[in-house]
Amino acid sequence: MQKPKQFDRNLIVIGAGAAGLVSAYIAAAVKAKVTLIEAGEMGGDCLNTGCVPSKALIKCARMAQHAREAGQFGVKLPEPEIDFPSVMAHVRQSIETIEPHDSVERYNGLGVEVLKGYGKLLDPWTVQVTLNDGSEQTLTGRAIVLATGAAPIVPPLPGLDQVGYVTSETLWDRFAKLDRAPERLLVLGGGAIGCELAQAFARLGSSVTLVEKAPRVLPAEDKAVSDAVTEALKRDGVTVQTGTEAQRFDRSTQGGGQAIVRAPEGEQSLPFDQLLLALGRRPRVQGFGLEELGLVEDGRLKTDGYLRTEHSHILAAGDLVGPYQFTHMASHQAWYAAVNGLFGDLKKFRVDYSIVPRAVFVDPEVASVGLTERQAQEQGIAYELTCYELDELDRAIVEGNRRGFVRVLTAKGKDTILGAAIVGENAAELIAEFVMAMKHGLGLNKLLGTIHIYPTMMEANRFAAGDWKRAHAPATALKLLERFHRWRRG
Known part of the structure; x- marks a missing residue:
């Protein structure tokens, strides 16, 4: 394998998901020739099968x-009639409305050569x-970014192919009909996609019916979070079976099938359409030539902290490389992949995974x-836990959104934020304040001293900080102040 003396492109990006789009955009922005x-x-x-349609x-x-819950606000409505084809039409329309943001035309306009x-x-x-169109083209690249993404896992279980199934990728076309x-509906998997x-x-x-092999849904989160989600699922009529594992599938003569599962109570049969x-x-x-180059080990692409493979000019970003399969993480990694690919021989940057929000x-x-x-x-870190319940928050009360909490982990005896978890209305927006605080080294004292509009859900963050402050009130100083005020009264 002889390295070319000159290259057709500064950067070649394979895959036009979040990681690939951002990598190509950055390269074009700094005037590199990118395909x-x-x-x-x-x-x-x-865009097509994940975040947007879901x-x-x-x-x-x-x-x-x-509509079902409107009665608690004095608005009495009948049970809503679900026009499912219109629901799926809204899903399709949402994709089509956003498509121009990621289109070939837009990226061509940004200076990126797009090859389909x-x-x-x-x-x-x-x-x-x-x-x-069947033709072929060969290009050389000074750097290459792999952004080929990930595919749903399909386990090799007996009978699975006979009963038919959908994944998060295929359900949209199937259910649109x-x-x-x-x-x-039987859902196997109690992670984010399964629960949603x-x-x-x-x-x-x-x-x-939702089946999860682990003892609880969302096993990566704390038990309090998992319990809150389980309660919400059950309240909406979902049968949640944890500690349960699918063993095999049988096809039904009426269509659909049944899953034979091993549950804590023993073997069960779960019918489904x-x-x-x-x-x-x-x-x-x-299929990308990676295995032939020795870049794959145990089904995974080997990369270092700079997203480089064993060939340092070949980098990867997004779901392909992990460790977090989030769209915002793919975009985050894309900056490092593009910059390290284009300028890594001059200066390279290690990916920062220290503060990664998730929802x-x-x-x-x-x-x-x-x-x-x-x-x-597990890491032996001394911490304190502060929890503020949303059923005490004015905005949550008037809007009927009292379910949930704000939990904050702080370093023992300090206001340094180690982590935060929110369950509640608009939690994915509310967490941004903690992300910002952690990113810039701001503790709960700074958060408490920030004005929050009343009445908003965002006040829950300040009240959590207030609860921490009350728990760390300086007892000696307060006693001295009490004596001072007594003296002032005469």
Whole structure:
């Protein structure tokens, strides 16, 4: 493998999801010659099968739930009628409205050459592009960014192929053909995707059973968060079975099928009309020439802290490399991949994973940042926990959004924020204040001293800081002040 003496491009990017789009954008912004290769839809999973369609669906489901709960505000409405084809039309329209943001035309206008086709590395510097029209093109790149994303995990369980199933990628096309939401929906997986879609379809009229192998849903979060989400799912009619693992599947003569699962109570049969697999996502590494170059180990791309592979000019970003499969993390990594690819031989930057916010868009929402209580315990970090319940918050009371809390972990005896978790209305927005505070080293005292508009949900953050402050009130100084004021009274 001989390194070329000159290159066709400064940067070649394979994959036009969040990581690839941002990498190409940055390269073009600094006047590098960049080519972006994508065989499928521009925008990747987030736009076409992930964040955008799922949040559009969740909005429809939430509107149905608002209609059911309107009576508590004196507005009496009948049980909402779900026009499922219109729900799926809203999902499609949402994608189509956002599509221009990620389009070929927009990126061409930004100075990015976009090639619609499959890119494969022939050697560390050469990419063969099989264009969608059948022609081929070969390019050399001074640097290459891999942003091929991840695909839903499909377990090798007996009978799975016979019963039919959908994943977070395929359900949109399959369900768009339905006249109504699935009558019986079985969801395998209690992570973010499983919980979000289980609740949404339950609110849209499906009888939903969610199966999770771990002892609780959202196992990466603290138990208090998991318990709150489990309660919300059950309140909306979802049957939640934790500690339960699918063993095999049998096809039903009436259509659909049944899952044979091992539960704490023993073996059970769970019938379904539609089966949704939400068991996580596996990096897409096959078919790009990576294995032939020795860049893949145990199904994963090997990268260092700078997102470089063993060939330092080949980098990766997004779901392909992890460790967090979030769209905002893909965009975050893309900056490092592009900059290290273009300028790494002069100065390189290690990816900062110290403050990574995350959210689950169930109702009430879940958002967190930094350490969980369990992680602090596992790492032997001395901490204090402050919890403010939203049922005490004025805005939450008047809007009927009293379910949830703000939990903050601080260093022992200090106001330094180690982590925060919020369960409640608009939690994904509320967490931003803690993200900002942690990023810039601001403690709870600074947060408490910041004016928050009344009445807002954001006040919950300040009240949590206030609870911490009261717990750390200087007893000796307060006693002296009490004596001082007594003396002043004469």
